Amino acid sequence: MSNSVTIEDIYKLFEQTNEQLQRSREEFDRRQLESDRLAAERATEADRRAAEADRRAAEIDRGLERLERTVAQTSREVANLTSRWGRFVEELVRPAVIRLFRSRGIDISQTSLRVKSDKVKMEIDILAVDGNSAVAVECKSRLSQDDVDDMCDRLRKFKSGFPQYANYQIYGAVAGIEINEGVDVYAYRKGLYVIRTSGDTVEIANDDKFRAVAW
Numbered sequence: 001m002s003n004s005v006t007i008e009d010i011y012k013l014f015e016q017t018n019e020q021l022q023r024s025r026e027e028f029d030r031r032q033l034e035s036d037r038l039a040a041e042r043a044t045e046a047d048r049r050a051a052e053a054d055r056r057a058a059e060i061d062r063g064l065e066r067l068e069r070t071v072a073q074t075s076r077e078v079a080n081l082t083s084r085w086g087r088f089v090e091e092l093v094r095p096a097v098i099r100l101f102r103s104r105g106i107d108i109s110q111t112s113l114r115v116k117s118d119k120v121k122m123e124i125d126i127l128a129v130d131g132n133s134a135v136a137v138e139c140k141s142r143l144s145q146d147d148v149d150d151m152c153d154r155l156r157k158f159k160s161g162f163p164q165y166a167n168y169q170i171y172g173a174v175a176g177i178e179i180n181e182g183v184d185v186y187a188y189r190k191g192l193y194v195i196r197t198s199g200d201t202v203e204i205a206n207d208d209k210f211r212a213v214a215w
Helices: 007-102 145-161 183-189
Strands: 110-116 123-129 133-143 169-179 193-198 201-204
Touching: 007 110, 007 123, 007 133, 007 169, 007 193, 007 201, 133 145, 133 183, 145 169, 145 183, 169 183, 183 193
Parallel strands: 133 169, 169 193
Antiparallel strands: 110 123, 123 133, 193 201
């Protein structure tokens, strides 16, 4: 005897199917709401992190600006201090230049401070001149090898910058309150006079064997 399917059975099947579909829809809606909630939380967190990153970046920018201002101010102060020290060395050396170089056979008659060329970019701290010779002196608070090299470069260009001395014998000298280790020997070998402090005055450090290079 076969089982027959009645209308009532079909209705029950539809009801069960509808219930399952409803539960599926409710579960889908619940998961969708949960997904939306998580997405909103993530977006809020991302916005918060982005805002925090922007705030920190702004703080860093402000910090860098302050640092740049401080570095610029410090650089200006150091440059001013270095310039003042350089002027001090010039004022210390200049009164002694005539005496120092006359003792070396160069009969200096006049000295000038901070002589600039209008031909090339060049400035000589002290220019000491006699009848047919001149001594260009570079003054530093601390004398380095780079200062010696720079002075040699200027001496090579000197007559181009100061053509009025084209027929002169041009000698070079470097002066420093402090002289880096070995720089005095380096300058000596380059043919430059080395002027250093000695008590309350200054002296030429080169010995009697020294032969200055004429440029």
